[in-house]
Amino acid sequence: MTTSRSPCSRSPPPSRHTTRRTFVTRTPEFHGAVHQNLYLAEGGREVHAVITVDAQGDAAVQNTSPQAAEVLILDCSGSMGSPAEKIIQAKEAARAAIDELPDGVWFALIAGSVGARMLWPAQPHLVLADPETRAEARDALRGLDTVGGTAIGTWLRLAGQLLGGHPEVIRHAILLTDGRNEHESPEQLRAALRDCEGKFSCDCRGVGTDWSVAELRTISSALRGTVDLVVEPAELAEDFRAMMASSMRKAVGDVGLRLWTPVGATVRFVIQTAPTLVDLSPHRVDSGPLTGDYPTGSWGTESRDYLLGVELEPGDVGEEKLACRVTFVHANTDGTELPLRQFFSHTEPDGRTNEFSSARIRALWTDDLTQSTVFNDKVAVVTSRAELAKAVQDGLAAHRGGDPDQAVDCLSRARKLAEQVHDDNLRARLDQIYDPDTRTFRLNRMSAQEEMGLxxxxxxxxPLDRG
Structure with missing residues (x-):
């Protein structure tokens, strides 16, 4: 009897899969600007500032190892088969993502239910992409059945095991689910995230409306990824293709925002405010007596904004202090740091612009209220955006908690803030559930899709206007 070779019965990959190739990578330059009101009132303690950062492609350098590793994590719990269109389109989406993989990228497929198992290859390791391995991975999707429940932490642990073995490359995962994490405790998921943090980034997608935005946001925040809703299964393939293409454009991984503060200063918050709002404060890792690193994940050619808050001991009127200093760092696998080219512009009160290799946030105490009471425009916009997100989420939480009055109050404030900061997309979503005749929100008729999308x-x- 003749048997065909199955990827699920393969021993560790032959030498053609592990041959190192020469890749060209581009380490971006970081160009940033500091926006703040330099002046504090007499006795003032807290300094707020916005740092806008644009990563731009730099000169090519040779790298003798593959530059990326990808893992696709597909929910194959029983609910993915009802209706069958979900699992059918999930397979098509995975095939679309596989087709985006360039030769020489490490990859694997995981099937997730109450546990995690290798869908391809059979053994828990990554394989280098080439025409043959891409075809084998596509074929393996035919055998993906739907059964069991959902324990996302086990899926992430297996992905971490696979990707953790390749610290020399940019590591990324795509996670697709249609349900809630009902077969493990919240603490089990949090423990898995602690184990995986720093090993890879993860973009999360929920198909349908039976999954939890809060759960996937927790995952994407911890693993420096994105979260989004895919209402129609037929839209999955294009979304997966776009996520994989975006991942392939990343040029440097494991970048940290390093924040130095003087003795006696306290960091109140570090928040990424664009392109997604993520509080980085809980993820600080001390890197020295006066420094802490906040992980920002992988970077390509892109723009991001950050809001920082630092509390200082008050100075005398006329005294100036350095409140904090920001640089971006990348750690090599041997623990050394890869220098990143970076330049930050600072505009002085008299209009002069200086450029430094770090972002310097300062405080100058004054008894002139015309100086200390002026709000920096960009700080005001970013702060309002953060308040807008909180107002929406507080309103939805009040709605779910059975407090319609509080929900309406919060969403009304959110609607005003959305108009104030010119967030047309969010304003449009709020308007979908707003009744102009009664001047209130039709919360009882809000669909699950509308709530999750909002x-x-x-x-x-x-990102803020760079002008």
């Missing part, structure tokens, strides 16, 4: 949209933002 929740997700609340944390999506556009």
């Amino acid at each position: 929740d997700i949209e609340s944390t999506k933002t556009t």
